[in-house]
Amino acid sequence: MVFVFPWATVFGSHELIAEDERWGWLSLIEMFVFMGILILGLVYVWIKGDLQWIKTKVVQPRVRVNIPASVYNKINEMSYAVKPFSAEEKTENIPVKEAPATAAVRKPMFKPKLTNQ
Numbered sequence: 001m002v003f004v005f006p007w008a009t010v011f012g013s014h015e016l017i018a019e020d021e022r023w024g025w026l027s028l029i030e031m032f033v034f035m036g037i038l039i040l041g042l043v044y045v046w047i048k049g050d051l052q053w054i055k056t057k058v059v060q061p062r063v064r065v066n067i068p069a070s071v072y073n074k075i076n077e078m079s080y081a082v083k084p085f086s087a088e089e090k091t092e093n094i095p096v097k098e099a100p101a102t103a104a105v106r107k108p109m110f111k112p113k114l115t116n117q
Contacts, residue, residue: 007031 010016010027017024045051 003034004031007034 007027007030011024011031013023049055
């Protein structure tokens with residue numbers, strides 16, 4: 001859209017077109033060429049498929065396993081119940097390890113001397 005404003009200024013200028021009519025035709029042809037190039041680029045990108053940001057591609061995983069497909073189907077058919085969350089439920093008694101006794105605080109090996117200068 002930014003490139004259309006200078007064109008609109010020249011194309012809409014009655015003084016410039018009244019002086020020489022070729023300015024109006026020239027600016028009109030230039031705009032058609034410019035818009036044609038933009039439309040050709042858009043059509044090219046559209047045909048190439050780059051306008052689809054999310055390209056879905058379903059890929060079936062291929063893995064060599066000895067588990068029959070019926071086992072997977074049986075697991076997928078099972079229904080699972082989700083218990084509602086409650087912050088007040090009691091948790092299991094988990095033994096808590098006591099923290100080791102804190103070591104004695106070591107004193108620094110030197111004392112800094114601060115002097116006022």
